[in-house]
Amino acid sequence: xxxxxxxxxxxxxxxxxxxxxxxxxxxxxxxxxxxxxxxxxxxxxxxxxxxxxxxxxxxxxxxxxxxxxxxxxxxxxxxxxxxxxxxxxxxxxxxxxxxxxxxxxxxxxxxxxxxxxxxxxxxxxxxxxxxxxxxxxxxxxxxxxxxxxxxxxxxxxxxxx
Numbered sequence: 001x002x003x004x005x006x007x008x009x010x011x012x013x014x015x016x017x018x019x020x021x022x023x024x025x026x027x028x029x030x031x032x033x034x035x036x037x038x039x040x041x042x043x044x045x046x047x048x049x050x051x052x053x054x055x056x057x058x059x060x061x062x063x064x065x066x067x068x069x070x071x072x073x074x075x076x077x078x079x080x081x082x083x084x085x086x087x088x089x090x091x092x093x094x095x096x097x098x099x100x101x102x103x104x105x106x107x108x109x110x111x112x113x114x115x116x117x118x119x120x121x122x123x124x125x126x127x128x129x130x131x132x133x134x135x136x137x138x139x140x141x142x143x144x145x146x147x148x149x150x151x152x153x154x155x156x157x158x159x160x161x
Contacts, residue, residue, distance in 0.1 A: 008084045014055035015042030015076075016092040017134045018067060022115050025063060025101075026123075029108040037123040038113070040131075042089070051090045063110055064102035070094045074140035074161075076130055080148050093134045136160070 017040045018025040026038040041062040045054035052070050059067045070092040078087040101110050113121060118131070133140040138161050145155035 008086060010086045010088065012045040012051065012054070013043060013087070013089045014045060014051055014058060014092065015040050015089055015130075016055045016059050016067060016070065016094060017073075017131070018059065018063070018065060018097055019093060019095045020097075020112060021095075023112045024115065024118075025065070025110060026113055026121070027062060027105060027108040027110050035124055035127070037127070038111075038121045039123060039127050041107075045090075052092070055090070055092050059097075060099075062102075062105060062107045064105070065097045065099045067094045067097045069096040072139065073134050074142070076126075076142045078144045078146050080146045083148055085148075091130065091134065091140075133160070 024040070026040055028038050029036055041059045042055065043058040043062070045051055046057070049057065055070060056067055059065055071094065073091045073093050076089040076091060079085070115135075118128075123131075130140075130142065141157075141159045141161065143155075143157045143159075144153050146152075147154050
C-alpha cells in the first residue's frame with residue numbers, strides 16, 4: 001500500500017483451525033519452512049481474493065480438505081514503525097469440511113490432535129497463546145508494536161471482544 005512519502009507495506013495472512021469434535025487438525029512444520037512446530041493451516045491472501053477465500057484456499061492447498069462456514073475469531077497484528085511494515089493475520093475456525101487429507105502435504109505432517117493433548121505438542125509460543133482464543137466466545141485482537149532492529153516488542157495488547 002503506498003501513498004507518497006507515507007509508504008507502508010501491508011501483508012495479509014489467514015489462519016484456519018479445522019475442528020472435528022474434540023480434536024483439531026494441525027501440521028508439524030519443519031524448521032526450513034519457517035515457524036517450526038505444530039500450527040494450523042494458513043498463509044498469504046492472494047490479490048484480489050477475499051480474506052475468507054484466502055483461508056479456504058490455504059486449507060485446501062495445505063491439507064486437501066475443503067472447508068466452509070468459517071467463523072471469524074480475531075486479528076493478530078504485528079507493526080514495525082521504523083520499517084513501515086504491518087503484518088496482519090485474520091483467524092478463523094470451522095467444523096465444516098469435506099475431502100481427504102493429503103498423503104504428502106507440502107507444509108508438513110498432518111495430524112488430528114485431541115484438544116486435551118495440545119499441551120504435549122511443540123509449537124511456537126505465539127501460536128499456543130493465540131490457539132486458546134479460538135475456543136472462547138467472541139473475538140480477539142492481538143496488537144504488537146515490534147522493533148526489528150532491536151528484535152524486541154515495544155508494546156503488546158490483547159483485546160477480547
